[in-house]
Amino acid sequence: SQTIHQWPATLVQPVGSPLSLECTVEGTSNPNLYWYRQAAGRGLQLLFYSVGIGQISSEVPQNLSASRPQDRQFILSSKKLLLSDSGFYLCAWTHGTPSYEQYFGPGTRLTVT
Amino acid sequence: ILNVEQSPQSLHVQEGDSTNFTCSFPSSNFYALHWYRWETAKSPEALFVMTLNGDEKKKGRISATLNTKEGYSYLYIKGSQPEDSATYLCASGTDSSYKLIFGSGTRLLVRP
Numbered sequence: 001s002q003t004i005h006q007w008p009a010t011l012v013q014p015v016g017s018p019l020s021l022e023c024t025v026e027g028t029s030n031p032n033l034y035w036y037r038q039a040a041g042r043g044l045q046l047l048f049y050s051v052g053i054g055q056i057s058s059e060v061p062q063n064l065s066a067s068r069p070q071d072r073q074f075i076l077s078s079k080k081l082l083l084s085d086s087g088f089y090l091c092a093w094t095h096g097t098p099s100y101e102q103y104f105g106p107g108t109r110l111t112v113t
Numbered sequence: 114i115l116n117v118e119q120s121p122q123s124l125h126v127q128e129g130d131s132t133n134f135t136c137s138f139p140s141s142n143f144y145a146l147h148w149y150r151w152e153t154a155k156s157p158e159a160l161f162v163m164t165l166n167g168d169e170k171k172k173g174r175i176s177a178t179l180n181t182k183e184g185y186s187y188l189y190i191k192g193s194q195p196e197d198s199a200t201y202l203c204a205s206g207t208d209s210s211y212k213l214i215f216g217s218g219t220r221l222l223v224r225p
Contacts, residue, residue, distance in 0.1 A: 032211050034212070036215075042217065043202075043215055043216060043217030043218055044157075044202060044204075044215040044218075045215075046212055046213070046214070046215070049211060049212050051211055057212075059212070090156065090157070094211075096211070097144065097145075097206075097211065098144045098145040098147075098206020098207070098208075098210075098211065098212075098213055099144065099145045099162060099164050099206070100162070101147060101159035101162050102147070102149075102157075102159065102213065103159075104156035104157045104158075105156060106156055107156060
């Protein structure tokens, strides 16, 4: 069966510090991968998605970036965090087209102080 | 409609009440409509994925309908239970992209 992992589970970082969140998927190959963020009191916002190694689509211009160095690994990064980067970050995967459900990881709670 | 919109934003009902939520989405280039349940301290889990106009899906006491021509979907919960308390998200996908656009959710609280 497929599983999706995210770490760390929680993170407290000062403004201006770097960020690296990792997501890995097991039990499937060539998944589409997604990074979402839920800010306080807001809905689920799509940040990046990837349909293959090295292929990244950015949805929101900001100080975050994403990379996919391996088929089942998706990394969210920042060189300098802002207070507005605080939120709950979810990674998800799916088989292909939007007719397939998405499977979400456990999430990372990021607090920027 | 350019975005996915959900109403109401929150809902408090008594155990045993039946309830329904609305999701409005862009009808042009429609491909699929998803409903997810997101419980506190857990990850969102898929309830339904619907693609055809007139689709109706059911899982236990929860059901959903889809109207792709007018761009809306309803989620129904019959005889709400406290364990149904969660945020219900809908998301729309188009035929030109691999991404889903999520609504802001309806937060349901079922009082015992």
